[in-house]
Amino acid sequence: MHSTWRVLLPLSTATALSLLGDSALYSALPSHTTAxxxxxxxxxxxxxxxxxVRIFLNSxxxxxxxxAGRRRPFIVALGLGVVSTVAYALARGFxxxxxxxxxxxxxxxxxxxGSYNILLDxxxxxxxxxxxGAYQALTFLGGAIGxxxxxxxxxxxxxxxxxxxxxxxxxxxxxVTLAFLPETGRPRPRPHHESTTVNGPPLRLxxxxxxxxxxxxxxSMFVGNGVLMSxxxxxxxxxxxxxxxxxxxxxxxxxxxxxxxxxxxxxxxxFNLISGYSSDRLGQRGPVTLSGLLILLGGLLLLxxxxxxxTVILGFALAAIGGGxxxxxxxAMTGDLVAGEGQGVxxxxxxxxxxxxxxxxxxVGYLIAEWWGLPWVYLTCALLxxxxxxxxxxxxxxxxxxxxxxxx
Numbered sequence: 001m002h003s004t005w006r007v008l009l010p011l012s013t014a015t016a017l018s019l020l021g022d023s024a025l026y027s028a029l030p031s032h033t034t035a036x037x038x039x040x041x042x043x044x045x046x047x048x049x050x051x052x053v054r055i056f057l058n059s060x061x062x063x064x065x066x067x068a069g070r071r072r073p074f075i076v077a078l079g080l081g082v083v084s085t086v087a088y089a090l091a092r093g094f095x096x097x098x099x100x101x102x103x104x105x106x107x108x109x110x111x112x113x114g115s116y117n118i119l120l121d122x123x124x125x126x127x128x129x130x131x132x133g134a135y136q137a138l139t140f141l142g143g144a145i146g147x148x149x150x151x152x153x154x155x156x157x158x159x160x161x162x163x164x165x166x167x168x169x170x171x172x173x174x175x176v177t178l179a180f181l182p183e184t185g186r187p188r189p190r191p192h193h194e195s196t197t198v199n200g201p202p203l204r205l206x207x208x209x210x211x212x213x214x215x216x217x218x219x220s221m222f223v224g225n226g227v228l229m230s231x232x233x234x235x236x237x238x239x240x241x242x243x244x245x246x247x248x249x250x251x252x253x254x255x256x257x258x259x260x261x262x263x264x265x266x267x268x269x270x271f272n273l274i275s276g277y278s279s280d281r282l283g284q285r286g287p288v289t290l291s292g293l294l295i296l297l298g299g300l301l302l303l304x305x306x307x308x309x310x311t312v313i314l315g316f317a318l319a320a321i322g323g324g325x326x327x328x329x330x331x332a333m334t335g336d337l338v339a340g341e342g343q344g345v346x347x348x349x350x351x352x353x354x355x356x357x358x359x360x361x362x363x364v365g366y367l368i369a370e371w372w373g374l375p376w377v378y379l380t381c382a383l384l385x386x387x388x389x390x391x392x393x394x395x396x397x398x399x400x401x402x403x404x405x406x407x408x
Contacts, residue, residue: 004122004131010180011118012135016142017173018078018111020166021085022050022104023143023265024150027258028159030233035159037092044366047230049098050105051359055352057109062348065117069185071177074118077110078174085170089163109351115139116347120335121184126280129332133276136328137269144265151258209397210337210346214353216289217330219388221354223296223381224323226361228264232316233257234366235303235374239312260316267317268324275325276332285333286396289326290389296322297385304378333397 026047033040064073080103087100115135123131146166153162236256275292279285295318302315330350338346368377 006180007118007122007182007184008131008135008138010176011115012138014074014078014173014177014181015111015115015135015139016145017169017176018081018107019139019143020146020149020169021081021088021163022108023146023261024153024162024166025088026229027147027150027233027261028154028162028254030230031237031252031254031257032154032159036097038094038097041366041370042094044230044362046094046097046101048226048359048362049101050108051226051355053102053105054109054112054355055359057106058113058351058355059345059348061109061113062117062344062346062351064344065114065185066344069183070114070118070121071181071183071185073110074114074181075174075177077107077114078170078177080104080107081111081170082167082174085163085167089160089167113344113348113351116331116335116351117344118184120347123335125336128335129276129278129280129285129328130273131276132332132335133272133274133328136272136276136331140265140269140272144262144269147261147265148258151252151255151261154254155252207337208395210334210350212391212395212397213330213333213337214350216293216326216388216392217350217354218357219384220293220296220323220326220330220357222357222361222364223300223385224319224327225354225358227365227377227381228316228319228323229261230362231365231369231374231377232260232264234369235312236260238374239309264316264320264323267320268327271321271324272328276328279329279332285329285336286392289329289333290392292322292325292329293385293389293392294322296326297382297389298322300378300382300385304375304382306375337397 029036029046030040030043033043036046038046061073084100084104084107087096087103091097091100119128119132119135150162150166153165157165233254271292275288279288282288299315299318299320299322302311302318305311305315334347334350338350364380365377368380
């Protein structure tokens with residue numbers, strides 16, 4: 001079996017570098033629609049289009065990884081990531097930019113489903129939370145850098161130069177994969193405590209436990225990767241103007257958006273690690289997931305309330321902390337439920353639920369904002385997160401793994 005870190009480091013590095021262009025787009029596009037040649041009303045569709053294509057690709061991609069192994073499809077994915085990021089720099093107008101986002105959607109379906117299959121290959125229920133948290137922390141560091149640099153580089157060098165720099169970073173990730181990522185898809189012995197069952201019977205893909213986890217993934221992705229990431233630039237522009245006057249500081253709104261989004265990612269990274277470790281120590285994921293959802297709910301209510309600058313900052317920080325905690329435990333919980341034969345298809349279904357949420361979030365968020373204003377956007381998100389809390393509390397997916405607890 002491959003050393004965990006021998007696999008985890010190149011996997012995380014390549015994934016992090018692949019996210020540079022996508023993350024920079026969230027910082028730059030809402031305030032640079034003229035440079036991209038699109039109308040403001042098209043921003044939500046452009047930002048969500050990559051997730052729309054993934055809805056249809058995740059399950060077939062999962063089946064591909066079950067048949068073709070891990071390494072070769074992952075290499076193809078990173079090549080597509082380079083192409084899409086170069087296209088952000090060169091495309092002007094709605095249709096070329098939409099095509100670039102669809103290419104990125106294909107790439108990310110291959111990257112995400114492949115990554116979680118690889119993580120399942122090298123983990124067990126005893127350490128899955130920590131390994132997943134470490135991967136997400138290292139990966140989303142690339143997203144944080146992309147958001148921060150995307151805002152500053154756009155203000156400093158211009159829209160198109162920013163994405164050419166990001167494309168070079170993604171190309172470096174491709175080289176890392178070619179040089180260092182091994183194949184992990186060969187058959188491996190399963191530890192005696194690892195099972196593809198819930199309370200005894202073999203797990204079916206449409207088991208209520210997996211459905212409840214998938215619904216929670218839908219809700220959290222709708223809010224975090226959908227609404228918050230796509231509307232924070234609009235919120236800051238409405239609240240502070242452009243350039244933004246925040247206390248004694250005067251910043252371009254793209255730079256301020258980059259600071260907020262990168263801070264969200266850094267907070268998420270910290271709580272990826274904390275929640276993964278905590279859920280492994282407890283031997284169950286549910287309580288940690290519910291705690292994260294409640295923190296996310298509190299942050300959304302503060303954003304809906306509005307108020308002064310510090311209310312916005314606190315609300316955004318709580319939403320970032322809660323979203324980071326939930327993301328890790330949901331991924332680990334899915335792994336506990338489906339690890340084994342056919343895991344690629346099951347992970348594809350779980351990813352599809354999240355992508356439906358993330359794809360619809362920007363479009364629904366901007367639609368509600370146009371009709372009723374941003375406070376109603378965040379109140380709608382709060383209701384959705386509350387429903388996920390209720391479903392998760394009722395179904396209680398997964399069971400305490402006695403063998404894991406006994407091994408501590």
